[in-house]
Amino acid sequence: MISVENLSVSYGDLRALADVSLDVADGEFVTVLGPSGCGKTTLLRTIGGLEVPTTGEVTVDGDPPEVAQADARLGFVFQEHTLLPWKSAIENVTFLRRMAGKDPDPEGARDLLATTGLDGFEDARPGELSGGMKQRVAIARAIHLGADVLLMDEPFGELDEITRDEMSVEILRLWRENRKTVVFVTHSVPEAVFLGDRCVVVSGAADPADPTDGDDAPGRIVAEFEVDLPRPRDESVFGSEAFGAQVARVRRALHDDA
Numbered sequence: 228m229i230s231v232e233n234l235s236v237s238y239g240d241l242r243a244l245a246d247v248s249l250d251v252a253d254g255e256f257v258t259v260l261g262p263s264g265c266g267k268t269t270l271l272r273t274i275g276g277l278e279v280p281t282t283g284e285v286t287v288d289g290d291p292p293e294v295a296q297a298d299a300r301l302g303f304v305f306q307e308h309t310l311l312p313w314k315s316a317i318e319n320v321t322f323l324r325r326m327a328g329k330d331p332d333p334e335g336a337r338d339l340l341a342t343t344g345l346d347g348f349e350d351a352r353p354g355e356l357s358g359g360m361k362q363r364v365a366i367a368r369a370i371h372l373g374a375d376v377l378l379m380d381e382p383f384g385e386l387d388e389i390t391r392d393e394m395s396v397e398i399l400r401l402w403r404e405n406r407k408t409v410v411f412v413t414h415s416v417p418e419a420v421f422l423g424d425r426c427v428v429v430s431g432a433a434d435p436a437d438p439t440d441g442d443d444a445p446g447r448i449v450a451e452f453e454v455d456l457p458r459p460r461d462e463s464v465f466g467s468e469a470f471g472a473q474v475a476r477v478r479r480a481l482h483d484d485a
């Protein structure tokens with residue numbers, strides 16, 4: 228389980244996050260939604276041990292995130308694919324696992340590439356792959372690492388809308404098959420609703436109860452929604468009335484707190 232308790236993070240004088248508390252259960256898919264600059268990446272990076280809390284505490288299964296990261300229990304997928312350009316797709320997938328000192332599992336890596344639609348592209352270098360294919364490699368790499376927790380920061384942010392929808396369906400399938408805990412940051416309301424069991428809304432709007440808040444108010448969690456859509460979810464959900472209603476509900480919360 229991921230536990231974030233009364234977390235505040237500042238960069239010098241800039242308060243990026245204030246008093247954020249969030250629990251993510253094992254196997255849960257939580258989406259973090261909010262406008263640009265409200266602190267979503269900071270929250271994800273702090274859960275991943277890449278930023279240090281100014282106050283408050285983050286634990287992953289009771290351990291500090293740095294410990295979980297050192298044990299390869301955390302997998303990251305960022306907006307930029309961060310693949311090694313000189314290595315092939317299969318080498319990129321196996322590289323982190325080897326670096327983490329885990330048993331090599333080349334068959335598992337090949338299977339993962341095949342299930343992410345990259346059969347036949349094992350030996351291609353990132354420069355020979357489309358944006359969506361590169362993100363598929365990055366996702367396969369995080370799963371192959373064997374991490375229990377996937378921290379995803381707008382992984383589909385640079386993809387066209389059609390590829391984005393396809394990737395959303397695919398990530399849900401991989402999540403179902405691999406039983407991961409996922410924290411997924413996005414700007415997109417439909418994406419947050421389609422993917423999440425729960426959607427957490429972060430806002431950087433000034434809190435009237437906090438006299439220290441000005442234009443540069445820190446990010447806070449202002450709303451949380453259980454997403455009431457049955458699983459498994461596939462492309463057919465996008466056109467459903469229930470999906471439209473959930474998206475409208477989250478949009479209202481975002482605009483009320485903008």
Ligand SMILES: Nc1ncnc2c1ncn2[C@@H]1O[C@H](COP(=O)(O)OP(=O)(O)OP(=O)(O)O)[C@@H](O)[C@H]1O
Pocket residue numbers: 238241242243261262263264265266267268269270414
């Ligand atoms: N390393 C850093 N040093 C200084 N300020 C930073 C640093 N990283 C982020 N910030 C600032 O902290 C605030 C929150 O940034 P963060 O990237 O977490 O927001 P975000 O919601 O993820 O934004 P976006 O959606 O645009 O990626 C912003 O004001 C940003 O400029």
